Amino acid sequence: MSELETFRRETRAWLEANCPAQMRQPVASESDACWGGRHFKFQSEAQRRWLQIMGERGWTVPAWPKAYGGGGLSKEEAAVLNAEMRALGCRPPLVSFGIWMLGPALLAHGTEEQKLEHLPKIARGEIRWCQGYSEPNAGSDLASLATKAEVHDDHLIINGQKIWTSYADEADWIFCLVRTSTAKKHTGISFILFDMESPGVSTRPIVLISGKSPFCETFFDDVRVPRRNVVGELNAGWTIAKYLLTHEREMIGGIGERSNVKPLGEFAADAVGRDASGRLSEASLRAQIARFEIDEAAFRLLLQASGDRARRGEGNPAMSSALKFYGAELNKRRWELMISAAGADGLEWEGERSNEGTLARTWLRSKGNSIEGGTSEIQLNVVAKRILGLPGV
Amino acid sequence: MSELETFRRETRAWLEANCPAQMRQPVASESDACWGGRHFKFQSEAQRRWLQIMGERGWTVPAWPKAYGGGGLSKEEAAVLNAEMRALGCRPPLVSFGIWMLGPALLAHGTEEQKLEHLPKIARGEIRWCQGYSEPNAGSDLASLATKAEVHDDHLIINGQKIWTSYADEADWIFCLVRTSTAKKHTGISFILFDMESPGVSTRPIVLISGKSPFCETFFDDVRVPRRNVVGELNAGWTIAKYLLTHEREMIGGIGERSNVKPLGEFAADAVGRDASGRLSEASLRAQIARFEIDEAAFRLLLQASGDRARRGEGNPAMSSALKFYGAELNKRRWELMISAAGADGLEWEGERSNEGTLARTWLRSKGNSIEGGTSEIQLNVVAKRILGLPGV
């Protein structure tokens, strides 16, 4: 038996023995996720315990080095762990921007001291992180950001405002882009970490057109941050930011692909009825849904083909922009057609019948798909320039 | 009875007495038009005679001054003449770029000598004109034109090439934009007139994707033109060109409005059949045609409203760009839907059954609507800048 097979057998046995039964139930809603952090309210003892024992083994971040709280697994072993967890229906013990975003950046650009300080706490779910990038006047054009950090001998003083900071009101620490020099747009930016409990930090939740959201505005008023909390060189944060943005874009790529939703045609036929020959009774809606399903099928296959090409080393990195663009537009179309099929009933906003307006709220929320994570316009610019090689203005 | 009423009665009587019966038949095809000129082959004696007697009265150009071969009529009288001709079904005695384009330009910018020399011959249909604007590398960006006219004491020497010169192979004279200075893009252009029989002028017809066309390429090889044939100041031809372009755009505005074509829905239902309840049997085509007819109805009403607003002095001149854009796109959609309804039969290219491919050729020809007379892109630029006031790049 190969070593990998042995690992698989042992892993399965360990998971079967240790994963609490409750943590093997399918995730019912977003609130089932375990985000960790200082103030996190565990939903159950099982959830707390699952995080703890996985954290102890470093299996919340199986491929990180053991020295930083990881599992020290090889890529192949991590894949096996993942597959076994899926096979047994184990919930992820921890979801976290620390794992997805800050961790990779620190591993690549942090000092040894920074890694030792922050990574283990991320791995054990002790510190919950949020991301401070966008500002009211620096959305797509991130390089325009204006939050200012005055550099002193051993500390920086930060003043300014961030927006779209997901879960800022529940996070313990923030990783943040700040301007440390106004000499040049891109080169005057630094990547910095600080505690959200520092004096001068405040947050305000953002209500979206669809209702409550995890987003916040975050304000910095003379926040004092030790100089050793700068990651990478001073004024060289743009490199790290770009690294993370690409990362983020890839995560969002699959947005158009939602398998847990009832097929549109079926939903619509149930909502508006069928004619004598079984066809959806609104002919023009029927045609639009068919066109949508065709495009959706094409998108699923393109996602698959892009993966297959990337595995062969034939992928174009800018393809993620194409997928982000199309996935977002497709998802918007899906919800337009859903709301159109649902008619007046779909426009209810409160009350039990509409499950507190779930359909209408999801429809409205989907409008953000083509804005967040880089607008559709930005993605098309990237495709035009980096794939098609069209000249810049 | 008002003077205008008297004029109406007399005009009607004169038309009834003098317009040949044959010239009161509806126009059957484009080849029924009388273009005049040195080499024009009249279709009939009636056509020749109708041109002659109308030309003698100056009623080919009723509102031009009598001194220049016009009818000297007031705007109101000219409108009455027009209305009476339509009422009796009289064909226009003469169609001519001289009347539509050069005439107005000469009236506004020509010297007395130029007016006396050229306008009467236009009015009597003795000289047929063509227009030399576009060049292979100066389409939408007309100011880039490169046909060069070297200025000498009393003459200019012209070298270069024009394209899209309608009927250049049948025209006697050309009005033409040439570059007389390379100092500045817009200010180095002159507006000049010359005889197409001048040594060094040659033409070549252009075949379009739809088949034969009136367009030509026109080549100038050391063509010698007297200096007095420059209209307006040397290097100041851009003003005249712009004047004529606006004129042309307005003429083309009505392109989407074609009343002599069978309504699309009827055509399509005849072509693809109906279901048991009388509906066009291809549901998605039916929906597309309905959307087209809605947009077409809106376009007709917008044309009407724009006229009504202009009459009140409330019009925006750039609205003609909006109408040109939409009319062109609408006409393209019309023929896409026609060809789609006609199916394989509509794709025949020769032979009696398809009337030598009329449908397919008209469909293909319509693709030029959004290119000729200013591309759709240019029209949208104009709308964005001159109506919406969006900043230029």
Add this chain to the structure above:
Amino acid sequence: MALVLNEEQGMLRDSVKAFLSERAPVAHLRKLRDSRDALGFDRQLWRQFADQGYSAILVPEAQGGLGLGAVEAGIIAEALGRTLTPWPFLSTAVLAARTLARAGSPAQQTELLPKIAAADVVIAYAVDEASKHRPAAIAAKAARDGSGWRLDGAKTFVLDGHVADRFIVAARTSDLGLTLLLVDPRAAGVQIERTLMVDAHNAARLRFDGVRIGADAVLGKADAAGAVLDEVLDLGRAVIAAQLLGLADAVFELTLAYLKERRQFDRAIGEFQALQHRAAELYIDIELTRALVLGALQAVDENPAKAALLVAQAKAHACTTADRAVQEGVQMHGGIGMTDEFDIGLYMKRARTLQELLGDAGFHADRVAAMNGY
């Protein structure tokens, strides 16, 4: 007839616009929404609106109204579309007023029309029974019951239903025959449920269980309401199209201003040609809708033979244009457009409701095809 407003109509437009932007701008709707106002509109403000004569447009002069037409009602609706003001204008001052004027008995007219003109009554119009508008499929049933009627059935998407003083209910009284009935909300067997809609305007679901209705509650002739209903629905659709036009206009103004003001990559975003072209196309769509809506309103007043076709075209076109306006509006505003704090979301929500109301673009395109014979 020229496709432009005449002088009086122009004055009406200016005055109602000024009135609404001063007294009932979008912030007014927002306040009602956030305070979860039980009535859903401000009755006092609505009376002030009526004091200007705006509720009396379609009330005949004999009943104290202005006796004006669809064009004038459209002008009011267009202004209401700009400010999203949630008044019972459509239900009461348009649908009910025109029904009463066309089919009401002298007693009904004398009782109700002056109150409509004075904003002293709210009358809700109950037609729809399913999630999509399908007036041909009305199933609520009124059966003869002595000298009167007995009403059973359910209605949905009834504007202003939960605050109405009276309903006008379209009920089936025979296989092909419909009857319009005036129903008292307080009658036994009537159930009313307020539905809180995405656009924060009023609507309700109604149930009628053996509701007994007197003979004097019939509007016009029993079993023969089809023609009146068709005419009134078409008037309503044309007026909603005007409201969508006003909404699209307002959204486009907001968006255009933002394109000129918002800077990215060291330029106003309105300098980017891709946005310029999209804005230009949207502008043209709005102008097309404007011409078509006015044509439809004029036809309702002057050319009944062409009205149905033009109204269907206008409602379909206005739905599509307003939809494009709000989609582009949100997208071009970027993140700020997604926040509840900013008004554009309110426009998107209202546009969606108005699209559904009395038939969406697909419904009316289907009617256009049928009327044009294919």
Add this chain to the structure above:
Amino acid sequence: MALVLNEEQGMLRDSVKAFLSERAPVAHLRKLRDSRDALGFDRQLWRQFADQGYSAILVPEAQGGLGLGAVEAGIIAEALGRTLTPWPFLSTAVLAARTLARAGSPAQQTELLPKIAAADVVIAYAVDEASKHRPAAIAAKAARDGSGWRLDGAKTFVLDGHVADRFIVAARTSDLGLTLLLVDPRAAGVQIERTLMVDAHNAARLRFDGVRIGADAVLGKADAAGAVLDEVLDLGRAVIAAQLLGLADAVFELTLAYLKERRQFDRAIGEFQALQHRAAELYIDIELTRALVLGALQAVDENPAKAALLVAQAKAHACTTADRAVQEGVQMHGGIGMTDEFDIGLYMKRARTLQELLGDAGFHADRVAAMNGY
């Protein structure tokens, strides 16, 4: 299975592309068209193509073919779509070859399949009878006549019909039953009219008046050809989708090069953002079609249960994409794109014919809806 070509398939793609761009580029079609070639293609060149094995893809190895599948046939078609080469590939090497392989008797196979592989025979496929593709409405009728059949009816849009050595005719032999018949063009009662189409490819109309056909001319079982026909048509549709993909690719390459080269207002027109965004969207559409077409071809080979749905989706998507490519291609080229001298018009014409062939986007979208149960 990975959604990429394997190594052999990649080599096939490169070799057929190289062969066609060298020996039969667009100029070749233009020459045939302008010389009004009576045959409509160059037989010698076609044999050279067959010498490479390209006509033998779907011919089983037992009959001297390569015994490959839809993916490989699609690779050839994609290349033919790029160069617009007017060979009887689809009719003979795809539709006829697969029909014979599936339903032909040993005698039929032995006679015809090796000739197909060698490009020694042209076999035209006669299905359509009206201007739109409607295989469910086949009305040409074959009645029993002694031991054989008697064929009456008409067919239209028959590719390569005027130069065919044999027809495969789909005829109705009972209310629900279809039969595929091998028909000799020289038989009494056959009328053939060449139809000169917009794309300068071969097509014909056929009439059959009491054409007598022997019992040995039936392909497969009489009255039971439905399943074979469905399968063959789906193969053909997937292959046409691949051809449309190649065409769209070629047009996009032409257009992209022009955007980089053509200057206006002192800039390359490809610098204008509105054109950049349209080009980027078109690029994405082409990539979507590419993935979907390969998925459909793979399903035809490996997953028959999913093939019909995927093929319908692929044909619909390819039609829409190719249409967008030629529309944008002409528009972005401006005046030059409208001239016959420039190739893009030839692509537009061919794209339109391929869209119509075996069902346009609307036809296949309708099938998708039906297969997905709404």
